[in-house]
Amino acid sequence: SAWAPASVSSTIQLGxxxxxxxxxYSLEKRDSSHGDSHRWTTAVNGAHQGGxxxxxxxxxxxxxxxxxxxxxxxxxxxxxxxxxxxPESDSGATSLAVTVSxxxxxxxxxxxxxxxxxxxxxxxxxxxxxLAPIAGLSADQRRHVKEIKVxxxxxxxxxxAYETPKGFEAHQQTGSATLTFxxxxxxxxxxxxxxxxxxxxxxxxxxxxIRKLDRIVELSHWGNNLAIQDTIDLFNAGPELDGQFARxxxxxxxxxxxxxxxxxPSLSLSLPASATSPYFYDLVGNVSTSNFRSSxxxxxxxxPSQRQKKRNSHVPAVLELKPRYPILGGWNYSFTIGYxxxxxxxxxxxxxxxxxxxxxxxxxxxxxxxxxxxAVRVEIRLPEGARDxxxxxxxxxxxxxxxxxxxxxxxxxxxxxxxxxVSWTYLDxxxxxxxxxxxxxxxxxxxxxxxxxxxxxxxxxxxxKPIACASVLASLFVAIAIAKRV
Numbered sequence: 190s191a192w193a194p195a196s197v198s199s200t201i202q203l204g205x206x207x208x209x210x211x212x213x214y215s216l217e218k219r220d221s222s223h224g225d226s227h228r229w230t231t232a233v234n235g236a237h238q239g240g241x242x243x244x245x246x247x248x249x250x251x252x253x254x255x256x257x258x259x260x261x262x263x264x265x266x267x268x269x270x271x272x273x274x275x276p277e278s279d280s281g282a283t284s285l286a287v288t289v290s291x292x293x294x295x296x297x298x299x300x301x302x303x304x305x306x307x308x309x310x311x312x313x314x315x316x317x318x319x320l321a322p323i324a325g326l327s328a329d330q331r332r333h334v335k336e337i338k339v340x341x342x343x344x345x346x347x348x349x350a351y352e353t354p355k356g357f358e359a360h361q362q363t364g365s366a367t368l369t370f371x372x373x374x375x376x377x378x379x380x381x382x383x384x385x386x387x388x389x390x391x392x393x394x395x396x397x398x399i400r401k402l403d404r405i406v407e408l409s410h411w412g413n414n415l416a417i418q419d420t421i422d423l424f425n426a427g428p429e430l431d432g433q434f435a436r437x438x439x440x441x442x443x444x445x446x447x448x449x450x451x452x453x454p455s456l457s458l459s460l461p462a463s464a465t466s467p468y469f470y471d472l473v474g475n476v477s478t479s480n481f482r483s484s485x486x487x488x489x490x491x492x493p494s495q496r497q498k499k500r501n502s503h504v505p506a507v508l509e510l511k512p513r514y515p516i517l518g519g520w521n522y523s524f525t526i527g528y529x530x531x532x533x534x535x536x537x538x539x540x541x542x543x544x545x546x547x548x549x550x551x552x553x554x555x556x557x558x559x560x561x562x563x564a565v566r567v568e569i570r571l572p573e574g575a576r577d578x579x580x581x582x583x584x585x586x587x588x589x590x591x592x593x594x595x596x597x598x599x600x601x602x603x604x605x606x607x608x609x610x611v612s613w614t615y616l617d618x619x620x621x622x623x624x625x626x627x628x629x630x631x632x633x634x635x636x637x638x639x640x641x642x643x644x645x646x647x648x649x650x651x652x653x654k655p656i657a658c659a660s661v662l663a664s665l666f667v668a669i670a671i672a673k674r675v
Contacts, residue, residue, distance in 0.1 A: 192216045192229040193333040199322045204344040205559035206398040208296035212322040216285045227275040232267040232325020239630015241292040292632040294561030299428040311392040319384040331379035339370040347391035354384035395453045396427040399562040407570045418527035429519035452515035460506040464528045471524040478511035545646045556636035569624040570612045574649035583637030591624040618657035
């Protein structure tokens with residue numbers, strides 16, 4: 190490529206089960222003999238395992254996303270991406286700053302691996318290659334890099350220890366939670382192999398992660414309702430509990446407000462402002478230790494002159510979940526939550542009125558800040574009779590499946606659980622066409638909407654269910670009449 194980085198500045202934000210990194214490349218344009226001036230290739234570490242990757246350029250109102258196309262997977266954990274720099278190249282720019290941001294899961298490990306229940310702190314260990322931002326560059330482009338700087342930010346200034354590779358120098362100001370690694374002056378970065386650094390730091394709270402999340406979304410035109418149900422397998426990814434659980438020690442920690450250090454005492458979810466009728470249960474039954482604050486309730490703590498302004502700003506509803514028991518290190522807790530949303534906010538008619546064409550925007554998941562989700566499965570049940578289904582996802586999925594046929598009345602169709610593409614609920618006669626999406630390695634950045642186009646003719650929407658119910662009742666009446674005459 191005609192573009193080559195003169196310097197690279199990277200920031201790595203540690204904490205929880207997610208690690209955020211942002212690399213800023215100061216690119217300089219060379220003559221066309223070095224290659225294509227419209228594209229530039231870089232690599233992202235661990236992208237093949239999932240996570241979130243994004244490239245941008247510019248600042249403020251001039252900021253724009255850059256198209257990133259996966260080019261190839263190279264040795265190790267690196268994935269090459271080709272970036273489209275055509276607008277900047279055509280404008281005659283000779284320098285450009287490109288930011289490549291990523292969010293990866295489980296980049297840190299608890300150290301020590303086991304802790305007592307009454308431990309005062311949790312510590313995590315991070316290891317990474319400081320040359321990862323330039324690992325995917327050619328030798329020619331790496332020689333063009335004069336300096337690389339990596340800032341590692343920890344949740345607290347308490348950094349127990351760190352290791353610096355030979356080609357770098359480390360610096361930390363007193364009381365600062367940022368550790369800066371800078372390449373040594375005069376070092377040819379193209380000749381260096383991996384430069385592994387490690388940081389042992391304090392984590393101020395328990396490390397929450399979700400092993401599996403199953404979401405079922407049901408669209409009902411008759412009920413004007415969009416129902417969402419999430420089955421979550423929550424896991425404490427911090428140090429495992431050393432010894433037996435003592436309830437009295439947990440109560441003491443609660444009185445001193447330290448119960449959240451080694452255990453997950455609660456979880457807070459931000460729901461759409463129009464969410465209603467929430468519920469929360471587990472394998473035992475309904476869990477009453479939860480609190481739901483609707484969007485309107487969030488405006489009570491402000492001045493009367495500010496209340497109307499805040500209500501119109503669509504303050505999200507908040508669902509605060511308190512598990513049946515504290516989730517200590519290595520423990521897990523499976524539960525189910527659900528709520529209803531007005532269908533009109535998420536489904537719009539397409540083309541002229543009465544055409545039967547609809548566009549639905551379905552939330553892929555409800556992101557939880559700093560919580561990794563290892564596997565997500567979303568099941569979207571469309572109304573009976575929906576056809577001509579087209580799915581548009583906000584990011585690449587692991588798998589996508591949906592019916593390519595119109596279910597027959599009272600036909601024997603395989604359900605989703607049987608490997609089919611329909612789901613059955615109350616008073617269904619043909620089954621609901623179901624879109625099934627799966628994705629591995631999700632983060633709190635994967636909260637986009639899945640767009641689904643479908644057609645639902647008015648005669649199907651208005652008459653299929655009443656006719657099916659009437660047919661069943663008529664058949665039952667005839668059967669009873671015949672039985673009485675026999």
